[in-house]
Amino acid sequence: MNDFSFPAGFVWGVATAAPQIEGAATADGKGPTIWDRFAARPGATKDGGTPAVACEHYTRYAADFALMRELGVKHHRFSIAWARLFPAGDGPVNAAGFAFYDRLIDAMLAHGLTPWATLFHWDLPQALEDRGGWRSRVVPEAFGPYADAAVQAFGDRVKHWFTLNEIPAFIGHGYKLGLHAPGAQEPPRVVTQAYHHALVCHGLAVRAVRAHGGPGARVGLVHNPEITVPCIETPADIAAAKTIFAQTNEHILAPLATGRYPEAYLARCGADAPSFTAEDMALIGQPTDFLGLNVYRGHFVRAGADGRPELLPLPAGYPRADAAWLHHVPQSMYWALRFCRELYAVPQFYIAENGAGYFDTPDIPAEQPTIHGWPEEPAQANGEVLDLHRCHYLRSYLQALHRGIADGLPVAGYFLWSFMDNFEWADGYVSRFGLVHVDFTTQRRLPKLSATWYREVMRLNRVV
Numbered sequence: 001m002n003d004f005s006f007p008a009g010f011v012w013g014v015a016t017a018a019p020q021i022e023g024a025a026t027a028d029g030k031g032p033t034i035w036d037r038f039a040a041r042p043g044a045t046k047d048g049g050t051p052a053v054a055c056e057h058y059t060r061y062a063a064d065f066a067l068m069r070e071l072g073v074k075h076h077r078f079s080i081a082w083a084r085l086f087p088a089g090d091g092p093v094n095a096a097g098f099a100f101y102d103r104l105i106d107a108m109l110a111h112g113l114t115p116w117a118t119l120f121h122w123d124l125p126q127a128l129e130d131r132g133g134w135r136s137r138v139v140p141e142a143f144g145p146y147a148d149a150a151v152q153a154f155g156d157r158v159k160h161w162f163t164l165n166e167i168p169a170f171i172g173h174g175y176k177l178g179l180h181a182p183g184a185q186e187p188p189r190v191v192t193q194a195y196h197h198a199l200v201c202h203g204l205a206v207r208a209v210r211a212h213g214g215p216g217a218r219v220g221l222v223h224n225p226e227i228t229v230p231c232i233e234t235p236a237d238i239a240a241a242k243t244i245f246a247q248t249n250e251h252i253l254a255p256l257a258t259g260r261y262p263e264a265y266l267a268r269c270g271a272d273a274p275s276f277t278a279e280d281m282a283l284i285g286q287p288t289d290f291l292g293l294n295v296y297r298g299h300f301v302r303a304g305a306d307g308r309p310e311l312l313p314l315p316a317g318y319p320r321a322d323a324a325w326l327h328h329v330p331q332s333m334y335w336a337l338r339f340c341r342e343l344y345a346v347p348q349f350y351i352a353e354n355g356a357g358y359f360d361t362p363d364i365p366a367e368q369p370t371i372h373g374w375p376e377e378p379a380q381a382n383g384e385v386l387d388l389h390r391c392h393y394l395r396s397y398l399q400a401l402h403r404g405i406a407d408g409l410p411v412a413g414y415f416l417w418s419f420m421d422n423f424e425w426a427d428g429y430v431s432r433f434g435l436v437h438v439d440f441t442t443q444r445r446l447p448k449l450s451a452t453w454y455r456e457v458m459r460l461n462r463v464v
Contacts, residue, residue, distance in 0.1 A: 006462060
């Protein structure tokens with residue numbers, strides 16, 4: 001019988017991001033970001049939510065870290081707000097911003113938390129967007145000095161660095177589809193070039209950690225792959241799923257692994273292929289220590305009648321979270337790891353995010369149990385958030401992660417998204433991913449049932 005135990009020393013943690021929890025959007029010299037500007041547009045986010053206040057983590061961080069420790073957390077993935085350190089993205093530094101992250105990191109360490117820093121989690125300084133944003137070289141030119149300064153300032157205490165979070169999300173949703181900040185819908189040539197500029201920034205971040213991170217510093221990208229899952233685990237369906245996985249992720253993962261864009265990718269792009277230099281590709285292809293993967297959903301694939309891969313639509317009623325984009329495909333955890341390892345020889349993985357967004361409320365469950373022989377008036381919820389659906393979702397994904405480790409895939413840790421409910425981008429404050437419920441009127445924190453469940457997972461080092 002499999003007890004789903006994890007290897008000794010496995011890293012269990014929680015993840016957050018500065019623009020989603022800090023608030024204090026204009027405090028102490030912080031510059032505006034593209035999300036401050038975008039969220040202020042009518043209709044850009046659900047219910048008009050903005051990151052201006054969020055969870056007030058900027059002033060409540062010590063209490064939040066104390067709650068993390070109470071819940072058994074030992075590792076915290078957080079992000080640094082670029083516009084706190086350089087309000088315009090480049091140019092003069094903001095001493096108050098550096099002082100804030102000094103206090104934040106020191107408080108983490110004082111509460112027994114190991115800090116894992118992300119250098120860029122979507123909050124591009126608005127001043128850089130006004131000068132062209134990711135479309136132009138202005139962002140890499142500014143990002144290099146920012147990354148150097150951040151690692152120099154905090155590298156004595158931070159030894160684990162994520163470069164950028166989810167390039168396909170902040171470029172694809174922000175510059176192609178217009179669903180996220182800055183809300184642009186650019187032609188393909190501009191989008192492919194923006195992807196390239198993001199990869200250059202990843203390379204600059206790796207260079208900064210190697211130069212300034214000090215002994216023991218480690219670094220890697222966080223990628224959110226489009227994950228394809230074989231409908232049936234036959235050789236034909238596995239090969240079909242792997243083919244689509246490669247085609248949909250090779251513009252990010254292949255350059256990291258080889259320092260080159262695949263010829264097939266450049267051919268598909270045609271006239272829309274990105275412009276790049278040999279220096280760019282050398283930066284992008286620098287060896288990294290690990291790859292972070294954000295895993296939420298997957299797509300089922302089979303080998304069609306003609307032998308070509310066939311993407312299958314999900315039927316009505318297929319299990320989903322309340323966040324409409326997030327359907328429940330736990331097998332995606334295993335296949336993301338396996339395909340990345342087979343295609344790109346990744347040396348080590350961390351699951352940098354995994355979680356589920358629901359419309360949680362601290363209320364009596366909608367359905368009360370009615371088992372014959374039990375009292376007609378069962379015990380009430382007493383204001384708890386009984387997020388059994390999240391526990392089920394997380395349990396099934398962790399079981400799939402365990403399968404990967406049992407198969408020899410080199411996974412060293414897992415960060416649950418998210419520690420607490422927060423500003424969930426275009427979903428505003430409607431969709432909640434947290435282990436801890438946040439009342440955004442009073443800022444009261446209330447651990448959910450899933451927090452109790454995850455505390456036991458971390459304590460026992462196994463799925464429970």
